[in-house]
Amino acid sequence: MAPDARRRGLGRALAEAATRPGRVTTAWSHGDHPAAAAIAAGLGFARVRELWVMRRPATDPLPPVSSDEGVTIRGYRPSDAEAVLAVNAAAFADHPEQGGMDAADLAARMSEPWFDPDGLLLAVDPDGALLGFHWTKQHPPTDGPPHGEVYVVAIAPQAQGRGLGRTLTLAGLHHLTARGAQEIVLYVESDNLPARAVYERLGFAHASSDTHVMYAR
Ligand SMILES: CC(C)(COP(=O)(O)OP(=O)(O)OC[C@H]1O[C@@H](n2cnc3c(N)ncnc32)[C@H](O)[C@@H]1OP(=O)(O)O)[C@@H](O)C(=O)NCCC(=O)NCCS
Numbered sequence: 001m002a003p004d005a006r007r008r009g010l011g012r013a014l015a016e017a018a019t020r021p022g023r024v025t026t027a028w029s030h031g032d033h034p035a036a037a038a039i040a041a042g043l044g045f046a047r048v049r050e051l052w053v054m055r056r057p058a059t060d061p062l063p064p065v066s067s068d069e070g071v072t073i074r075g076y077r078p079s080d081a082e083a084v085l086a087v088n089a090a091a092f093a094d095h096p097e098q099g100g101m102d103a104a105d106l107a108a109r110m111s112e113p114w115f116d117p118d119g120l121l122l123a124v125d126p127d128g129a130l131l132g133f134h135w136t137k138q139h140p141p142t143d144g145p146p147h148g149e150v151y152v153v154a155i156a157p158q159a160q161g162r163g164l165g166r167t168l169t170l171a172g173l174h175h176l177t178a179r180g181a182q183e184i185v186l187y188v189e190s191d192n193l194p195a196r197a198v199y200e201r202l203g204f205a206h207a208s209s210d211t212h213v214m215y216a217r
Contacts, residue, residue, distance in 0.1 A: 091154035148176030
């Protein structure tokens with residue numbers, strides 16, 4: 001809403017007009033704005049999902065990467081596509097968007113100008129089987145000051161809980177910092193406690209205003 005058109009009931013009227021009786025409607029409030037919360041409450045919407053932005057200054061020192069014996073961390077090769085899709089589907093089986101990534105989605109993301117195979121870090125076991133990956137993203141200079149993103153971290157379910165999430169996240173932070181990022185950002189569901197534990201221990205912080213809220217009715 002344009003700033004000088006606010007507080008006249010227009011937001012509520014627009015939200016009401018966009019809502020059809022008998023149909024599930026979802027709506028995002030970017031920044032968890034109190035006006036959105038008031039409109040949502042007035043129209044009977046419930047708060048169903050919170051997406052947190054977490055940030056870490058790249059200038060904060062990083063501990064060195066020390067991986068498990070036998071685990072190799074390396075960049076992506078085209079022959080890894082199938083394994084990346086399988087680990088992604090298993091790790092994000094319950095995730096509303098990321099879990100559905102198929103070969104066409106993967107190819108589309110890899111054709112973006114920011115894609116860098118060395119920034120898609122894989123952890124593989126001695127037999128070459130994929131245990132997990134961390135896909136980093138270097139944002140183009142048109143997006144503001146140089147910043148990088150923890151784009152996707154996925155550990156195969158059978159390899160979770162042994163420190164690989166932390167190791168791969170850390171390896172990606174080193175990669176992004178070496179390429180000049182001044183800040184690293186990421187998006188995480190607020191109820192994803194294992195992921196939050198990894199990120200918080202690596203120095204990421206969340207400000208309450210950096211929250212996107214999904215409402216549904
Ligand atoms: C989130 C994920 C990447 C973490 O990777 P992981 O290899 O299982 O995690 P790690 O073994 O490195 O554990 C890291 C920390 O999380 C903690 N942790 C693990 N499960 C936890 C839980 N359910 N609640 C709280 N903390 C938990 C561990 O104790 C460990 O803490 P420590 O460093 O103090 O020992 C992994 O579980 C995963 O792929 N999940 C599905 C996909 C996903 O959610 N990705 C992140 C999207 S933003």
